[in-house]
Amino acid sequence: MEQYILTELAEIVGAGQLATADEELVSYSYDGSGQEFLPEAIVFPGSTQEISRIMALAYREKFPVVVRGAGSGMTGGSLPLKGGLVMAMSRLNRILEIDQDNQVAVVEPGVINGDFQKKLNSLGLFYPPDPASLAFCTLGGNVAECAGGPSAVKYGVTRDYVLGLEVVLADGRIIETGVRTAKGVVGYDLTRLFVGSEGTLAIITRIILKLLPLPVASATFMVCCRSILQATRLVRDLLALQRPRTVEFMDNTAVSLIRERLPFSLPDNTAAILLIEVDGSKISVKNQSALLTEFLDSYDMLLVKRAEKQADAKILWQARRALSPAAFALRPDKISEDVVVPRSKIPELVTFTEKLAKKHNLPVFTFGHAGDGNIHVNIMLDKKNKDELDQAKAVRIALFSKVILLSGTLSGEHGVGNTKAEFLSRELSPDTLKLMRQVKGLFDPLNILNPGKIFRDDK
Amino acid sequence: MEQYILTELAEIVGAGQLATADEELVSYSYDGSGQEFLPEAIVFPGSTQEISRIMALAYREKFPVVVRGAGSGMTGGSLPLKGGLVMAMSRLNRILEIDQDNQVAVVEPGVINGDFQKKLNSLGLFYPPDPASLAFCTLGGNVAECAGGPSAVKYGVTRDYVLGLEVVLADGRIIETGVRTAKGVVGYDLTRLFVGSEGTLAIITRIILKLLPLPVASATFMVCCRSILQATRLVRDLLALQRPRTVEFMDNTAVSLIRERLPFSLPDNTAAILLIEVDGSKISVKNQSALLTEFLDSYDMLLVKRAEKQADAKILWQARRALSPAAFALRPDKISEDVVVPRSKIPELVTFTEKLAKKHNLPVFTFGHAGDGNIHVNIMLDKKNKDELDQAKAVRIALFSKVILLSGTLSGEHGVGNTKAEFLSRELSPDTLKLMRQVKGLFDPLNILNPGKIFRDDK
Numbered sequence: 062m063e064q065y066i067l068t069e070l071a072e073i074v075g076a077g078q079l080a081t082a083d084e085e086l087v088s089y090s091y092d093g094s095g096q097e098f099l100p101e102a103i104v105f106p107g108s109t110q111e112i113s114r115i116m117a118l119a120y121r122e123k124f125p126v127v128v129r130g131a132g133s134g135m136t137g138g139s140l141p142l143k144g145g146l147v148m149a150m151s152r153l154n155r156i157l158e159i160d161q162d163n164q165v166a167v168v169e170p171g172v173i174n175g176d177f178q179k180k181l182n183s184l185g186l187f188y189p190p191d192p193a194s195l196a197f198c199t200l201g202g203n204v205a206e207c208a209g210g211p212s213a214v215k216y217g218v219t220r221d222y223v224l225g226l227e228v229v230l231a232d233g234r235i236i237e238t239g240v241r242t243a244k245g246v247v248g249y250d251l252t253r254l255f256v257g258s259e260g261t262l263a264i265i266t267r268i269i270l271k272l273l274p275l276p277v278a279s280a281t282f283m284v285c286c287r288s289i290l291q292a293t294r295l296v297r298d299l300l301a302l303q304r305p306r307t308v309e310f311m312d313n314t315a316v317s318l319i320r321e322r323l324p325f326s327l328p329d330n331t332a333a334i335l336l337i338e339v340d341g342s343k344i345s346v347k348n349q350s351a352l353l354t355e356f357l358d359s360y361d362m363l364l365v366k367r368a369e370k371q372a373d374a375k376i377l378w379q380a381r382r383a384l385s386p387a388a389f390a391l392r393p394d395k396i397s398e399d400v401v402v403p404r405s406k407i408p409e410l411v412t413f414t415e416k417l418a419k420k421h422n423l424p425v426f427t428f429g430h431a432g433d434g435n436i437h438v439n440i441m442l443d444k445k446n447k448d449e450l451d452q453a454k455a456v457r458i459a460l461f462s463k464v465i466l467l468s469g470t471l472s473g474e475h476g477v478g479n480t481k482a483e484f485l486s487r488e489l490s491p492d493t494l495k496l497m498r499q500v501k502g503l504f505d506p507l508n509i510l511n512p513g514k515i516f517r518d519d520k
Numbered sequence: 521m522e523q524y525i526l527t528e529l530a531e532i533v534g535a536g537q538l539a540t541a542d543e544e545l546v547s548y549s550y551d552g553s554g555q556e557f558l559p560e561a562i563v564f565p566g567s568t569q570e571i572s573r574i575m576a577l578a579y580r581e582k583f584p585v586v587v588r589g590a591g592s593g594m595t596g597g598s599l600p601l602k603g604g605l606v607m608a609m610s611r612l613n614r615i616l617e618i619d620q621d622n623q624v625a626v627v628e629p630g631v632i633n634g635d636f637q638k639k640l641n642s643l644g645l646f647y648p649p650d651p652a653s654l655a656f657c658t659l660g661g662n663v664a665e666c667a668g669g670p671s672a673v674k675y676g677v678t679r680d681y682v683l684g685l686e687v688v689l690a691d692g693r694i695i696e697t698g699v700r701t702a703k704g705v706v707g708y709d710l711t712r713l714f715v716g717s718e719g720t721l722a723i724i725t726r727i728i729l730k731l732l733p734l735p736v737a738s739a740t741f742m743v744c745c746r747s748i749l750q751a752t753r754l755v756r757d758l759l760a761l762q763r764p765r766t767v768e769f770m771d772n773t774a775v776s777l778i779r780e781r782l783p784f785s786l787p788d789n790t791a792a793i794l795l796i797e798v799d800g801s802k803i804s805v806k807n808q809s810a811l812l813t814e815f816l817d818s819y820d821m822l823l824v825k826r827a828e829k830q831a832d833a834k835i836l837w838q839a840r841r842a843l844s845p846a847a848f849a850l851r852p853d854k855i856s857e858d859v860v861v862p863r864s865k866i867p868e869l870v871t872f873t874e875k876l877a878k879k880h881n882l883p884v885f886t887f888g889h890a891g892d893g894n895i896h897v898n899i900m901l902d903k904k905n906k907d908e909l910d911q912a913k914a915v916r917i918a919l920f921s922k923v924i925l926l927s928g929t930l931s932g933e934h935g936v937g938n939t940k941a942e943f944l945s946r947e948l949s950p951d952t953l954k955l956m957r958q959v960k961g962l963f964d965p966l967n968i969l970n971p972g973k974i975f976r977d978d979k
Contacts (some may be wrong), residue, residue, distance in 0.1 A: 162756050162864040163893075185760065193608050207705045218703060220712075221680060236952045243892035244677060244932035246666045246716045247940075247955045248974060253679075253712040257705045274760050297562040301644065301733050303801070342762070342811070348803045401701040405621040433702035434622075473703035481706075488706050493695045496963075497708045503962050504894050504955075517706060 062101040062146070066122055070146070071103055073114045078105040078152070089147045092132040093194070094480055095394075099142045100127070100147040107152050109235055109266040116264065117233030119146065119509050127511050128260045130171065130202030133194040135397060136478025138206060138259045142513035150201050153266065156180060164272040165224065165241055170201020170265050174208075185276040189216035192474065193382060202266050207257030211307040214300075214432030215340075216273075218474065220256045227267035228255060231505040241269045254500075259476050260511040262504040276340035279306065280350045284335040284357060285328055285364035290408045292333040295360055296431045297330035297338070297404060303310035303349060303355065308432030309381060310338040313412055315428040318387040322380040324373045328363045333411075333430065336381060338374075367478060384428055385439075391424040392441035396453055398460060402469035404434040413463050414438055421452040435473035461487055465489070482517045521560040521605070525581055529563055530575045537564040537611070548606045550599070551591040553939055554853075557599045559586070559606040566611050567723040568577075568686060568694055574691030575723065578605065578968050583970060586970050587719045589630065589661030592653040594856060595937025597665060597718050598926060601972035609660050612725065623731040624683065624700055629660020629724050646734040648675035651933065660724050665718030668933035670766040673759075673891030674799075675732075677933065679715045686726035687714060690964040696943070700728045713918070713959075718935050719970040721963040735799035736763065739809045740833040743794040743816060744787055744823040751792040752866045754819055755890045758796070759863070761815060765892030768795040768840060770868055774887040777846040782840040783832045787822045792870075794890065795840060797833075816823065843887055844898075850883040851900035853910055857919060861928035863893040872922050873897055880911040894932035920946055941976045 062081075062232045071079045080086070080103040090099045101124075106112045119126045125145030141147050154171035161184060168177065174188075174195040181188055191210035192198055198208070204226070209218040225239025237251035239245060255263055272426050286292040289312065296308055304428050311319075311334045318326060327334075339349035350367070368374035388395055403411050411427050418425035429437040440456050442449040461471055461484050471481055486494060498516055501508075521540075539545070539562040550556045555922075560583075565571045578585045584604030591598050600606050600637040604794060613630035627636065633647075633654040640647055650669035651657055655656045657667070663685070668677040673847045684698025698704060714722055745751040748771065755767055764897040770778075780787060786793075798808035809826070816824045827833035849856055857913035861869050870886050879886035899915050920930055920943050930940055930947050945953060956973055 070655065091839040160862070160864075161760075163862040164759065165862070170581075207709075209703055212701065217680070220709070221676070230951075230955075234951050236949060236955065240860070240929045241927050242862055242894075242929055242932070244668055244672065244860050244889075244894050245929040246931050246933060246935050247929050248944065248952070249959055250666075250679070250712050250716055251952070251955065251959075253709050257709055257936050262708075274762070283932065290734075300623065301620075303733070311736065342807075344807045344811075347803065348801075348807060352801070352803075401699070403619070403624070405619075405702055430703075435701075435703050450831075468700050470699045470701055470704040470706050472705050473701070474705060476705050477707065488697060492693050493697065493707070493710070496689075496695065499962055500708055500959075504959055514951065 065184070066118065066124065067102060069118055069395050070102065073118070074106055074111050078107065078312060089129060089149065092135040092137060093135045094140070094478065096137050096140055098142050099144065100141040101144050103147045103149055105149050105152050109229065112148070112229045112264055112266055113233045115148065116229050116231060117326065120232040120507060123507050123509060125509050125512050128264055130199030131173070131194070131197045133198040134202060134206060134478065135475040136480045138476055138478045138514060140479070142449050142479055143448060148264070150199065159184060159186070161186065166270045168200055168268050168270065168273055170199060170268060172200045174198050174200055174203060181272060182275055185275050187273045188211035188222060188270060189273065190219045190222060197327050198365065200268055204256055204265055204268055205258065206476040207474065209430070209435065211309055211430055213302045214308055214430060215306045220253055221250055222271045223256050223268060225269035226252050226255055226265055228263035228265050230263050231507065231510050243271070257476065259478065259514050261501060261514050262510065278343045278346040279338055279340040280346050280503055281368040281377055282337045282339065282353060282357070283325060283366045283368070283377055283412065284362055285331040286333045286335065287330065287363055288332045289411045292335055292431070293405065293407045299356060300432060303352060305337050305432070306340040307338045308334065309429070311384070311428040312426055314424065314426035315384055318390065318426070319380045319383055321382055324368070324376040325366045331363055336377060388426065388439055388441055392443050395443050396440040396442065396445040396457060398438045398457065399429070399435060399473050399475045400438060400460065400464045400469055401433065401435045401473040402464060402467045404431070406469065407431060407434060407436060408465040410436060410463065410467060414460065417456050417459055421456050423449060423452050423456060425456065433473065434469070477515045479513055482515060485515070485517065526561060526576065528577055529561065529574065529898045530578070533563055533570050535564055537566065546841055548588060548608065551596060552594045553596040553937065555596050555599055557601050558603065559600040560603050562608055563874045564608050564611050570689065571607070571723055571725055572692045572694050574607065575688050575690060579691040579966060582966050584968050584969060584971050587664070587723055589658030590653070590656045592657040593661060593665060593937065594934040595939045597935055597937045598972060601938055607723070609658065618645070619646065620641060622953070625729045627659055627727050627729065629658060629663070629727060631659045633657050633662060634706060637814055639789045640731060641734055644734050646681060646732045647729060648732065649678045649681060659727055663715055663724055663727055664717065664719050665935040666933065668769055668894065670889055673767055673889060674763045674765045679712055681730045682711055682715050682727060683730050684728035685711050685714055685724055687722035687724050689722050690966065690969050698728065702730070705747070716935065718937065718973050720973050721962060721969065726889045733780070737802045737805040738799040739805050740827040741812060741816070742784060742825045742827070742836055743796065743821055744790040745792045745794065746789065746822055748774060748870045749867045751794055751890070752864065753792050754794065758815060759891060762811060764796050764891070765799040766797045768888070769890035770887040771885055772873055773883065773885035774843055776844055777849065777885070778839045781842055783827070783835040784825045784835065790822055795836060799955045847885065847898055847900060851902050853901050853903040855896045855899040855901065855916060857916065858888070858894060858932050859897060859919065859928055859930060860892065860894045860932040860935045861923060861926045863890070865895060865926040865928065866890060867896060869895060869922065869926060873919065874972045876918055880915050881910050882908060882915060884915065893928070894930065904932065914978055938972055941974060944974070944976065
């Protein structure tokens with residue numbers, strides 16, 4: 062990046078808000094995907110107006126701009142593939158408004174999901190999207206990737222809570238989209254076009270979110286299943302009756318990784334575990350729990366345990382979240398995919414991955430959001446071992462092919478980024494892909510907004 | 521439309537599926553908006569392939585194509601403003617698949633909402649969007665307009681249930697968008713860009729819908745309020761506690777129109793009525809009703825009546841639906857707007873419309889979905905009376921200005937069509953509007969898909 066551009070950038074944001082030192086560049090060169098790409102500079106804008114001026118400059122000088130929240134993305138969304146400028150949103154971290162009467166909030170993109178949740182909860186309000194990284198991921202990143210989480214089976218994903226946006230376009234113009242009301246159908250739905258567009262169409266500078274009243278009570282159940290098939294059938298029958306807040310699944314490899322951390326001892330022949338949580342008012346949770354218990358009793362499960370105390374529920378969820386770190390006992394590296402299949406196809410997918418693991422001689426385990434058919438498939442390997450890397454690549458390709466065959470999709474919440482860009486044509490037809498590229502071309506004719514993401518080549 | 525084009529159309533669909541006789545053209549010239557525009561021909565395609573060939577022909581010959589479901593739209597969406605071809609979807613009326621295990625349905629656009637509901641209910645399934653016209657409106661039209669209905673306050677609108685689409689593009693290419701799984705974030709969200717695009721971006725030929733388990737029980741309450749303000753405060757406090765299936769509102773002019781049809785006699789000083797319905801499992805409805813009763817008791821309401829029998833509930837909802845026809849006792853014509861404001865602004869909006877009515881000497885009454893802030897404002901007039909027509913226009917303009925001032929939107933569920941196209945620039949900034957026009961230009965470069973809708977000029 063040439064000096065006169067850096068000078069202009071410093072003029073826009075102030076010299077203290079521009080970083081170019083090597084150690085700073087390195088700090089902003091990686092994310093949750095385990096890749097590394099060095100930016101040429103990092104800018105920390107303090108307002109929409111500054112972002113507008115930065116984009117006008119980028120448009121004039123044709124340099125890439127890659128927006129970064131917390132860098133917790135799993136597919137490389139915040140990495141500067143082609144160099145250029147990383148725009149860190151850490152200063153735009155204000156909750157601008159919480160309108161309790163109308164259950165609407167207005168936030169800046171750098172607000173951390175977990176901080177926002179806590180603030181809302183203290184007011185008796187609730188924002189459901191709960192990605193595993195909620196303690197540090199930002200709402201802007203959540204919107205850019207359309208983040209989900211365990212509670213999506215009942216409450217939906219980020220898309221379902223974004224009412225409107227303020228964005229800066231590639232050339233620096235500022236526009237508003239959507240509404241701050243519960244409904245709105247005036248003009249095209251640009252809001253939801255921007256949700257999940259991974260920073261490739263515009264820069265999100267303000268977010269209007271729909272809120273819900275806080276469910277004050279919850280109850281957690283752990284269910285040990287005799288087989289994957291039994292687990293899936295249970296999920297199907299359960300969802301025909303009620304919508305729990307979460308229906309999480311772990312296969313037996315996953316279970317073996319956290320067995321010692323669980324508050325209950327498991328039968329030896331446990332093939333899979335389900336974690337089911339219901340929430341709502343106290344009386345509603347009481348009733349849902351009674352219904353759920355009756356339902357589970359009618360099944361021939363290995364074990365059903367209700368976490369009677371809040372502490373036990375906490376241990377269960379801690380064990381669930383400990384899965385990812387525990388996996389490194391198997392191998393030093395992990396490739397984690399978040400494929401989705403119709404719920405009824407979960408047994409076929411899980412059985413398939415078990416066979417794949419054997420065939421390619423790599424540990425593969427699955428867990429995830431069974432209620433949504435959103436299964437996290439984790440391929441464990443040593444990346445320094447060339448053969449294991451090749452085997453892992455083969456597993457990945459076979460997995461994606463199978464998912465498409467099962468009428469599924471390659472990503473439920475992580476997005477495409479650069480890590481899955483090469484597989485897009487397996488899911489989307491040439492005409493669909495062409496249309497998406499044309500949309501990209503319309504919003505970002507110079508290809509300066511997060512180039513190299515979603516689409517493989519950037520022409 | 522020249523003869524050789526008609527000949528080619530007949531070759532595509534068969535001679536029996538093309539209509540050009542005057543009386544047929546007239547039958548397809550009007551809709552729920554009370555306007556009339558004659559098409560040059562009507563075609564009844566029997567498959568996506570036929571629609572693809574029709575669009576290739578339209579693209580080559582540059583004639584307008586306007587898709588029509590049941591013609592129940594309120595803003596002219598299905599009317600051929602610029603002549604050309606009306607494409608009636610009545611033959612594409614098959615429910616292609618109901619996947620009970622995964623709670624997903626695949627339908628053609630001509631399926632009638634009410635028929636679909638009945639079929640689903642018999643299987644213990646549920647599709648929430650319930651526009652007032654559900655007995656005859658089509659799912660294709662619902663998707664094109666992003667239809668809502670009373671149950672949106674709990675269950676959301678059409679957008680929230682469309683997982684994926686098959687569409688035919690302006691030049692005849694067929695593409696699929698979205699997924700048939702609960703989640704999916706691969707590529708841009710073209711699905712939701714098409715939802716609510718009013719037939720201006722592509723032709724919807726197949727719809728993948730998310731379903732829910734059927735709530736088996738419900739309970740309906742009628743609440744008489746001392747003032748609009750009391751009604752609105754009640755709605756605010758109620759929604760902080762629970763999400764009823766519906767929270768419908770009627771102002772006192774509306775109440776006076778149906779007073780005799782209600783199963784309960786009303787206190788004389790009733791300023792507004794709320795109809796509140798809760799639904800769910802039997803036990804859940806019992807508990808929600810108990811909570812609601814306790815909540816209502818804590819308010820100083822004029823009257824609270826629970827419809828103890830299914831029959832009473834039915835009468836209440838029939839009275840609510842009788843509002844529109846009953847209104848013609850006031851004047852022979854009606855202009856009905858479906859504006860939305862933040863819920864807390866409802867009193868200001870309703871008070872404002874009362875003043876407007878007085879100032880312009882026209883009966884104006886309001887009712888609608890209080891839980892969503894989606895208020896139907898009905899201006900009664902005699903269109904043959906020039907002065908009343910002018911006054912009604914003035915009321916409409918003043919209403920729209922006020923709605924924007926209150927951070928609202930001009931339409932919650934009816935769409936823009938041609939009747940509101942001229943007001944779009946009041947809600948959207950020039951840059952937002954320009955971007956939407958560019959999106960239109962990208963998808964429909966020849967402006968042959970429903971020209972004259974959403975945007976005022978079609979260049």
